[in-house]
Amino acid sequence: MxxxxxxxxxxxxxxxxxxxxxxxxxxxxxxxxxxxxxxxxxxxxxxxxxxxxxxxxxxxxxxxxxxxxxxxxxxxxxxxARDKGPVKRYVRDYVDARWNLGEFMLPVMLVVLALSFIRSPLVFAFVSMGVYALLLVAIVDGFLMWRRLKKRLVAKFGAGQTVRGLAMYAAMRSFQLRRSRMPRPQVKRGQYPS
Structure with a gap:
């Protein structure tokens, strides 16, 4: 029906x-x-x-x-996601393979903190100038490292590869102590990625 x-x-x-x-x-x-x-x-x-x-x-x-x-x-x-990909791995390996002046900033700051308890104006002046000089040299070292790294990234991954944000990624990693870097370093010093 x-x-x-x-x-x-x-x-x-x-x-x-x-x-x-x-x-x-x-x-x-x-x-x-x-x-x-x-x-x-x-x-x-x-x-x-x-x-x-x-x-x-x-x-x-x-x-x-x-x-x-x-x-x-x-x-x-x-x-x-912030650490994934072959480009980020290349940046990490490059930074971990070299000696960076920025990684010595934390130990130097601990020494400066200990020296700050000395109440001598002369010691304070030398320590202050030394800290500013080390900071300036570390920044220049980071800038030169990024220029070399950027050339290598373009040579390896091509000019179309975006490098936005990688400079800060590399700089932040270079200013950390090697033992405290995460993800952990996978290469030894001097073992640059190809």
């Missing part, structure tokens, strides 16, 4: 069994829309929020552990 077939479910199943499967065909009846929608339904709000929160917490913890492990081993697949 009104276009509905009067076949029962058994008759429909028996018809599908009698037909032999064809190559390239679906070989099964198309599921009803309401059955497909019912199978795909998921609640918008999880009924057991406590269990969902625990699952989310363990997933987040696993991702953090993978990321921390990648920071130590240098595994590019699990590094955070």
């Amino acid at each position: 009104f276009g509905r077939s009067s076949k029962t479910l058994q008759e429909q199943q028996s018809e599908t069994v009698l037909r032999e499967p064809r190559d390239g065909a679906k070989n099964r009846p198309t599921p009803k829309r309401r059955d497909q929608e019912a199978a795909n339904k998921r609640p918008l709000v999880v009924t057991d929020r406590k269990a969902a929160r625990e699952v989310e917490r363990t997933n987040r913890r696993q991702a953090q552990l993978k990321q921390r492990e990648a920071m130590v081993t240098g595994d590019d697949a699990n590094l955070p």
Whole structure:
């Protein structure tokens, strides 16, 4: 009546069994829309929020552990987005391969802090001039390092490669102590990337 077939479910199943499967065909009846929608339904709000929160917490913890492990081993697949990619790896390896004046800033500042307890104007003047001179030389060293590194990046990855933000990435890494750099250095001093 009104276009509905009067076949029962058994008759429909028996018809599908009698037909032999064809190559390239679906070989099964198309599921009803309401059955497909019912199978795909998921609640918008999880009924057991406590269990969902625990699952989310363990997933987040696993991702953090993978990321921390990648920071130590240098595994590019699990590094955070700011450190991913062959260009960033090249920058890290180049900075780690050279001696940078900026990495000596922290130990020098600790010495300056110790010398600041001496109440002599002459010592204070020499220490102040020395700190400013070291800072200026470290900045110039970082600038010259970036110019050399930029030439190497263009030679290796092409002129179309964007270098935006890489100067600050290289400078920040060069001003850190080698032992405290993350991701950890993967090359020895003098072992420049090719």
